[in-house]
Amino acid sequence: MSIIETEEQKELRAAVAALAERYNYVDYVLPKSRAHEPLTELWAEAAKLGFLGVNLPEEYGGGGAGIYELALVQEELSAKGAGLLLVVVSPAICGTIISKYGTDAQKQEWLPGLADGSRIMAFGITEADAGSNSHNITTIARRDGDDWIFSGSKVYISGVDQADAVLVVSRTEDAKTGKLRPALFIVPTDAAGFTKTPMEMDILEPDYQFSLFFDDVRLPADALVGEPEAALMQLFAGLNPERIMGAAMAVGMGRYALDAAVRYANERTVWKQPIGAHQGIAHPLAQRKIELELAKLMMQKAAFLYDSGDDFGAAEAANMAKYAAGEAAIASLDQAIQTHGGAGLTREYGLAAMLGAARIARVAPVSREMILNFVAQHSLGLPKSY
Incomplete structure (x- = not known):
């Protein structure tokens, strides 16, 4: 496993980031959220650019890459506050399961639409x-x-x-x-x-x-x-990508919060200098940066192992990545609000509105307590507790 991404992966990151900047959190996502309207325009353009199906087979219109690349897409969208929840569900879970276990007829019926975003499966x-x-x-x-x-x-x-x-x-x-x-x-x-x-x-x-x-x-x-008797294997073929994608969304959300905090800490001046010059502001933000980078590395490891066919290794890493990313995202958002002071609770910045969404990462798609149970039992060899 290399921690240095290929030129294609770097180019994909840049392209997704450019799209997400146009559909950013404050100008697009937050108004849509307040109106309880789906991110239809973003979904359509991401689909048109081929981002939604990067993990699906080329023969069905996908990009022929892996969960690593789809997680990359989700992370970069989320880093602008524009994460797409249905990317976790439709191409990552359902597309993966059908690609691996569906009949030829099911693949022909569903994969092209899941790849180009014209069809969605919950x-x-x-x-x-x-x-x-x-x-x-x-x-x-x-x-x-x-x-x-x-x-x-x-x-x-x-x-x-x-x-x-x-x-x-x-x-x-x-x-x-x-x-x-x-x-x-x-x-x-x-x-x-x-x-x-x-x-x-x-x-x-x-x-x-x-x-x-x-x-x-x-x-x-x-x-x-x-096959009915293979259903558990089929199910976990989708649940590991779900955890990886959940981690990607949380890492991206944490990056968004940290970027907002750093920007404000550089711009906001008291006592004739930016507040970011004070260690009481700077050190917690530096900690959040470290935590996010560590979570991202585990997410990348999980995606690499999954794409390499190491199902057990991927399960362990995916659970750890989801745990670490969820904790880092919440901590980053909380610190961003603290850095903004009272401004962090205003509608202008929308950070308080994002806090509830970030909190989901501790609960779904699997709670942090169940992840700790998994790590205790399978990684540490401790007796099963439930």
Whole structure:
């Protein structure tokens, strides 16, 4: 693994940063968030430039690169306050799973649209009584001739109002043993019996969260992705990229906050010198810079390992990256607000509005407590605690 990026990767960073500057946080994202409107224009232009599908196979219109490059895209967007939540979901999770485990027909149907942004797929795993414990999932798909009958519910599912379908984690019954096995299904959002209800969240975000209900939704046989007995492997093929992309978004958000703080610390003058000259301001910002760079390195390691096919190494690094990035993002944003003083709480700068979004990084897509459980058990060899 080289920590020096290729010329192509550097050029990609520069191109994404230029786009994100035009759709920056204060001028574009924050007004959209206050109006609860999706970042449609940014999504369309990012798609047109080929940024959304950089990780998907070239034969289906993608860039043929990896999760490293998609995380790079997300980081640079987020560094201008313009991170796209659906990049985490549609090309990273769903696109990766379908690329690896979908049938030829599923790949032909979905990957070109996911690559060029013309189609969006949400991802549904969380239930009211099944968060990190996916073994408690109660959404069930049962056979009815060649079809499947789909029943259950999901919560905290992002961007369903923008999606053409949801890749849903459910369970099927093994006809021989009667046991329930995990399985993944593509459920169109316009299917009969499918309903979505916006959840009332108390944070400023352009994307809504939804509760989903499946009331005997009839699905064709080819709605099943891959093999039922391989579903756990298929699921983790998408969850590792989710953690890496979540880390990329958090690192970028931390960079945005730190840049805002440094800019203000250089411009704001008291006692005839910039406030950044005082160690009480400078040292905490320097600490945040170090923490962000360390989190970024772990994120890059996780992406490299994932693209290299090291699934276990990628899982460990992805969890660590997501933890470190979440902590660094919150600390950076909090320090940015502190650096601005009272100005940090005004609408002009929008930093206080971003604080809730940054706080998500400690909770989703996996809580920091579950990450610590993972590291304690799998990295340190301690007894399982749950």
